[in-house]
Amino acid sequence: MMKTRIGILGYGNLGKGIEYAVSETEDMELAAVFTRRDPSTVTPVTAGVPVVSVSDIRDWTDKIDVLMICGGSATDLPVQTPEYAKYFNVIDSFDTHHNIPTHFANVDASAKEGGHVAMISVGWDPGLFSLARAYAGAILPNGKDYTFWGKGVSQGHSDAVRRIEGVANAKQYTIPCEDALAAVRNGENPELTVRQKHTREVFVVLKEGADAAAIEKEIVEMPNYFDEYDTTVHFIDAEEFARNHSGMGHGGFVIRSGNTGEGHKNNHVVEFSLKLDSNPEFTSSVLIAYARAVKRLADAGETGCRTVFDIAPCMLSPLSPEEMRSHLL
Amino acid sequence: MMKTRIGILGYGNLGKGIEYAVSETEDMELAAVFTRRDPSTVTPVTAGVPVVSVSDIRDWTDKIDVLMICGGSATDLPVQTPEYAKYFNVIDSFDTHHNIPTHFANVDASAKEGGHVAMISVGWDPGLFSLARAYAGAILPNGKDYTFWGKGVSQGHSDAVRRIEGVANAKQYTIPCEDALAAVRNGENPELTVRQKHTREVFVVLKEGADAAAIEKEIVEMPNYFDEYDTTVHFIDAEEFARNHSGMGHGGFVIRSGNTGEGHKNNHVVEFSLKLDSNPEFTSSVLIAYARAVKRLADAGETGCRTVFDIAPCMLSPLSPEEMRSHLL
Numbered sequence: 234m235m236k237t238r239i240g241i242l243g244y245g246n247l248g249k250g251i252e253y254a255v256s257e258t259e260d261m262e263l264a265a266v267f268t269r270r271d272p273s274t275v276t277p278v279t280a281g282v283p284v285v286s287v288s289d290i291r292d293w294t295d296k297i298d299v300l301m302i303c304g305g306s307a308t309d310l311p312v313q314t315p316e317y318a319k320y321f322n323v324i325d326s327f328d329t330h331h332n333i334p335t336h337f338a339n340v341d342a343s344a345k346e347g348g349h350v351a352m353i354s355v356g357w358d359p360g361l362f363s364l365a366r367a368y369a370g371a372i373l374p375n376g377k378d379y380t381f382w383g384k385g386v387s388q389g390h391s392d393a394v395r396r397i398e399g400v401a402n403a404k405q406y407t408i409p410c411e412d413a414l415a416a417v418r419n420g421e422n423p424e425l426t427v428r429q430k431h432t433r434e435v436f437v438v439l440k441e442g443a444d445a446a447a448i449e450k451e452i453v454e455m456p457n458y459f460d461e462y463d464t465t466v467h468f469i470d471a472e473e474f475a476r477n478h479s480g481m482g483h484g485g486f487v488i489r490s491g492n493t494g495e496g497h498k499n500n501h502v503v504e505f506s507l508k509l510d511s512n513p514e515f516t517s518s519v520l521i522a523y524a525r526a527v528k529r530l531a532d533a534g535e536t537g538c539r540t541v542f543d544i545a546p547c548m549l550s551p552l553s554p555e556e557m558r559s560h561l562l
Numbered sequence: 563m564m565k566t567r568i569g570i571l572g573y574g575n576l577g578k579g580i581e582y583a584v585s586e587t588e589d590m591e592l593a594a595v596f597t598r599r600d601p602s603t604v605t606p607v608t609a610g611v612p613v614v615s616v617s618d619i620r621d622w623t624d625k626i627d628v629l630m631i632c633g634g635s636a637t638d639l640p641v642q643t644p645e646y647a648k649y650f651n652v653i654d655s656f657d658t659h660h661n662i663p664t665h666f667a668n669v670d671a672s673a674k675e676g677g678h679v680a681m682i683s684v685g686w687d688p689g690l691f692s693l694a695r696a697y698a699g700a701i702l703p704n705g706k707d708y709t710f711w712g713k714g715v716s717q718g719h720s721d722a723v724r725r726i727e728g729v730a731n732a733k734q735y736t737i738p739c740e741d742a743l744a745a746v747r748n749g750e751n752p753e754l755t756v757r758q759k760h761t762r763e764v765f766v767v768l769k770e771g772a773d774a775a776a777i778e779k780e781i782v783e784m785p786n787y788f789d790e791y792d793t794t795v796h797f798i799d800a801e802e803f804a805r806n807h808s809g810m811g812h813g814g815f816v817i818r819s820g821n822t823g824e825g826h827k828n829n830h831v832v833e834f835s836l837k838l839d840s841n842p843e844f845t846s847s848v849l850i851a852y853a854r855a856v857k858r859l860a861d862a863g864e865t866g867c868r869t870v871f872d873i874a875p876c877m878l879s880p881l882s883p884e885e886m887r888s889h890l891l
Binding site: 250253254257258278330333334337354359361363364365366367368370371372373374375418420493494495498499500501502503504505506507508509510511514515517518519522525540541542543544545546547549550551554555557558559561562 | 663693697700704749823824835844851873891
C-alpha cells in the first residue's frame with residue numbers, strides 16, 4: 234500500500250503532535266516539515282525527515298498528499314490556508330467561530346481554483362464538539378444545547394493577566410460549575426448566566442515588591458475577561474508554577490437535553506465529553522484522522538472546502554467498510 | 563417545500579415513537595401506517611392518517627418516500643427489510659450485532675435490485691454508540707473501548723425470569739458498575755470481567771404460594787443470563803410493580819481511553835453517554851433523523867444499503883450547510 238504523505242507547516246506544539254499522530258498510523262508517513270524559521274534550527278523527532286524552508290514549499294507539490302497547516306487562527310490561517318489550498322490538499326484547525334463563514338468561502342474558492350480538497354476548523358471545538366451538537370440537534374429537535382469547557386487553560390485569559398504590571402507569570406483555568414452540569418444532566422433545561430456556567434481560577438507569580446491585593450482586584454474586575462465570572466486568584470512562587478502549571482490539559486462537555494412523545498413528557502440527555510492531558514496532541518490526532526478523509530476525497534476527484542459536517546465517519550477509519558460493520562456497529 | 567412522506571410498518575412502541583418524531587419536524591409528514599393486524603383495530607395518534615393492511619402496501623410505492631420498518635430483529639426484520647427494499651426506500655433498527663453482515667448483504671442486494679436506498683441498524687446501539695466507537699477509534703488508535711449499558715431494562719433477561727415457575731411478573735435492570743466506570747474515566751485502561759462491568763437487579767411479583775428462596779436461587783444461578791453477574795432480587799407486589807417498573811428508560815456509556823505523544827505519556831478520555839426516559843421514543847428519533855438522509859441519498863440517485871458509518875452528519879440536519887457552519891461549528 235502506498236502511504237499517504239503528510240506535510241507539516243509550522244513545527245510548534247500542534248505540528249509536533251501531528252508528527253506523533255502520524256507515527257500511530259500504518260497508512261501515513263511524514264514526508265516533510267515546512268518552517269518559517271531557519272530549517273537548521275528545527276529538529277523533528279522522526280529521524281531523517283526533511284526540514285524545508287516554507288519559501289521552497291512549491292517544490293513539494295508532487296510529494297505531499299495532505300498539508301497540515303499548524304498556524305494560529307488570528308493571523309496565520311486566514312492567509313495560509315487559502316494560499317496553500319491552491320497547491321496542496323490542506324487541513325487546518327481554524328477556531329475563530331464567528332469568522333468561519335468568511336474563512337470557508339476564501340478557502341473554498343482557492344481549493345476549487347487549484348483543484349484540491351481543503352478542510353477547515355478540524356479539532357475538538359470546533360470539530361468533535363460541533364459534531365456532538367449536530368448529531369444531537371438533528372435527533373432531538375425539541376431540546377437545548379449546553380457546551381461547557383474545562384477544566385483547562387485559556388491562553389487569552391492567561392495572557393491578559395500576564396500583561397498586568399507586577400505579574401511575572403500567570404495561568405488561568407476555566408472550570409465548569411458542577412451545579413450547572415448536574416442540573417443540565419438532570420434534564421432540567423436551566424437558563425444559565427455566564428457566571429453560573431464557569432468559574433475562573435488564576436495562578437500568579439508576582440514580581441519582587443508587587444502589590445498582591447491590588448493585582449487581585451485588577452484581575453477579578455477586568456472587563457470582558459473576568460468581571461462576569463467568579464474568579465479565584467492564587468499567588469504562588471515560580472518553582473510551584475513550573476512544577477504544577479506547565480501542563481496543556483483541557484476538555485469539556487456538550488450536552489443536549491430534549492423531549493419526545495405525548496405531551497413531550499419523556500426527557501433524554503445526550504452527552505459528549507473530553508478529558509485531555511494534552512490539548513495540542515489530541516487536536517493533532519483529530520486532524521490526522523480527517524487527513525485520511527481529505528486524501529480519500531481527493532482520490533475520488535472532489536475539490537473545494539469541507540468541514541467535519543461533510544465527512545461520513547467511514548472516511549476517517551483505516552478499517553474497511555466490512556470491518557467497521559463487523560467490529561464497530 | 564415538498565414534505566418527505568413517511569410510512570410506518572408496524573405500529574408498536576417504536577412505530578408510535580416514529581409518529582411523534584415526525585410531528586417534531588417541519589420537513590416530514592406521516593403518510594400511512596401499515597399493519598399486519600386488522601387496520602380497524604389500529605388508531606394512530608395523528609387524526610386522519612390512513613391505516614392500511616400490509617397486504618396492500620405495494621399500492622403505496624408512489625406515495626411513500628421512506629418506509630420505517632418497525633419489526634423485531636429476531637424474525638421480522640431479516641425478512642421484511644430485504645423484501646420491502648425492493649419497493650421502497652427503507653430504514654430499520656436491526657440490532658442483532660453478529661448477524662449484521664448477513665443482513666447488510668441481503669438488504670443491499672434487494673435495494674440495488676429495486677433501485678432504492680436502505681439503511682440498517684439505526685438507533686443508539688447499534689447506531690450512535692457505533693459512531694462513538696468509530697470516531698474515537700479513528701482519532702486515538704492507541705487506545706481501548708469500553709461500552710456500558712444501563713441503567714435500563716433488558717427485555718431478554720426479564721423474559722427469562724418470567725418463564726420461571728411461580729413468577730407472575732418480572733423486570734430486569736442492567737446497571738453499570740460505578741467503580742468500573744470511574745476507573746475507565748480515570749484513564750486506567752482496566753481489564754474488566756463481565757462481573758466487574760455490570761450488575762443485574764430483578765423485581766419479581768410472585769404467584770400465590772410460590773417459594774421465594776427457591777426462585778431467587780434459580781434466578782441468580784441461571785446459566786448465560788445471570789450466573790456471571792452479581793444479581794439482586796427484590797420481591798414486590800403487583801401494585802408496586804405497576805407503579806415503579808412500567809417505564810422504558812435506558813441508556814449507557816461508550817468510553818475510549820487512549821494515549822498520544824512521547825512515550826505515550828498523555829492520556830485522553832472520550833466519552834459519549836445517553837440517559838433516556840423512553841428507549842423506543844429515542845430510537846425513533848434517531849431513525850427519523852436518518853430517514854432525512856435516506857431521502858437525500860435517494861434524491862441524488864444512489865441505491866443500495868448504508869449504515870450510520872456511511873452518512874455525513876450534514877445529511878441528518880434540516881439546516882442548510884451554511885446554517886450549520888454558522889451556528890453549530
